[in-house]
Amino acid sequence: MGGYALAPGSMELSTLAFTAIGTAMTSGAANTLNQFLEVPYDSQMNRTKDRVLVRGLLSTPHAFVFAVASGGAGVLLLSLAVNPIVGLLGLSNLILYSFVYTPLKRLSILNTWVGSLVGAVPPLMGWVACTGSLDPGALVLAALLYSWQFPHFNALSWNLRPDYSRAGYRMMCVTDPAICKRTTLRHAVALVGICSGAAPMLGLTTWTFAVDSLPLNAVMVYLAWRFYREGDSQSSRRLFRFSLIYLPIVMLLMFLSRKQLYESKKE
Numbered sequence: 595m596g597g598y599a600l601a602p603g604s605m606e607l608s609t610l611a612f613t614a615i616g617t618a619m620t621s622g623a624a625n626t627l628n629q630f631l632e633v634p635y636d637s638q639m640n641r642t643k644d645r646v647l648v649r650g651l652l653s654t655p656h657a658f659v660f661a662v663a664s665g666g667a668g669v670l671l672l673s674l675a676v677n678p679i680v681g682l683l684g685l686s687n688l689i690l691y692s693f694v695y696t697p698l699k700r701l702s703i704l705n706t707w708v709g710s711l712v713g714a715v716p717p718l719m720g721w722v723a724c725t726g727s728l729d730p731g732a733l734v735l736a737a738l739l740y741s742w743q744f745p746h747f748n749a750l751s752w753n754l755r756p757d758y759s760r761a762g763y764r765m766m767c768v769t770d771p772a773i774c775k776r777t778t779l780r781h782a783v784a785l786v787g788i789c790s791g792a793a794p795m796l797g798l799t800t801w802t803f804a805v806d807s808l809p810l811n812a813v814m815v816y817l818a819w820r821f822y823r824e825g826d827s828q829s830s831r832r833l834f835r836f837s838l839i840y841l842p843i844v845m846l847l848m849f850l851s852r853k854q855l856y857e858s859k860k861e
Contacts, residue, residue, distance in 0.1 A: 596845045597720025597735055600798065600852055605724070612675040613723040617716060619668025620684040626661035627692035630654055635700075639757040676723045683722065687715040703766045703773070706747065714740040731798035738788050742841055744781035745818050748774050749834035753827050775822040778833070782818035786811045789844065803851035810840055810847075 598610055629636065629647050633654065636642035646652045665688050673681025691712045698705040714736040721732035751758065751767045752774070758765045766774035789811055790804040817833040 596849075597717030597722075597732065598724045599720070599849055600717075600731070600735060600845075601721045601724035602729075602731070602852075603724040609676060609723055612671060613680065613720060616668045616672035616676065616680070616684060617719060619664045619671065620688045621716075623661045623665030623668060624688045624691040626657050626664070627688075628696050630657050630661065631692070631696050635761040635763070638761040639754075641754060641757055672719075677726055679722045679726070679728070680719050683715055683719045687712055687719075690715075699763045699765070701764060703764055703769055705764070706744070706766055706777075709747070710740045710743040713743045730796040734788060734792050734796055734798045737792065738785065738844070739841075741781040741784040741788060742837065745778045745814065745821075745833055746837035746841075748778040749821060749830045749837060752821075752825075752830035771825065775825055779815075779818045779822040782811075782815045785814060789848075793848065799848055799851045803847055806847050806851065807844055810844055814840055 598605070598613060629645055632642075633647050636645055637648045642648065647654060647657055665685075669681050669685045669688070672684045690708065695705055695708045695712055698708055717735040717739055718728065718732050721735065722728060725732075748767065751765050755765075755767050759768045766777065786808075789807040793799045794801045794804045813836060814833075817829070817836050821829040821833045823829075
């Protein structure tokens with residue numbers, strides 16, 4: 595709920611709770627539909643062969659009914675208990691993940707860009723739940739999540755290339771490793787611009803955040819550069835592990851440096 599916490603509005607626990615529950619329900623529905631559609635392929639990957647649908651611990655009709663019920667109820671809850679824009683964002687993300695990203699994984703490397711869009715929507719939902727509108731600050735958050743996913747996922751997928759190849763997934767790391775490494779470095783550099791440029795310039799944070807986030811972004815760029823140059827399992831693991839701690843720390847720094855908090859302290 596980073597988007598809700600960073601938005602310039604008053605926090606209402608009931609709205610926050612409804613947003614969290616509705617988002618969890620739509621996310622659960624999207625993940626269920628993803629696994630429902632990918633059972634034949636998940637069975638070929640070591641990483642996914644123990645999922646409940648692959649092992650037959652849950653029938654596919656039951657999973658589908660759960661997805662429809664959870665997704666429908668989640669969108670309804672977001673629309674009625676929060677606001678219609680959040681409900682529309684939740685529905686759009688469910689459709690994008692389940693029916694665009696999922697089949698695209700077997701057709702084109704563009705699936706990674708679509709998947710990154712999916713990851714950028716939840717902070718928008720949190721922001722709109724708090725403010726009722728999409729503002730420049732929300733777009734900064736979305737851009738941060740969007741760019742972060744490239745070093746995060748590309749580093750993760752690098753050591754899973756045999757699995758993806760065996761299952762027939764057209765991931766960047768399999769079909770074009772050079773593009774995989776270039777986009778990783780490119781978006782690591784983009785994170786510097788987002789944190790030290792866009793965030794304070796668009797009024798989401800103070801300029802303190804621009805400075806405080808520089809060391810983290812410097813490490814991210816360095817590790818992405820090492821991955822770009824070496825492209826081995828060690829460099830990819832280091833980048834992936836750092837990406838796991840990078841996001842929560844950057845979000846915490848952003849929260850502590852948000853402009854609304856600074857201005858309330860001055861008053």
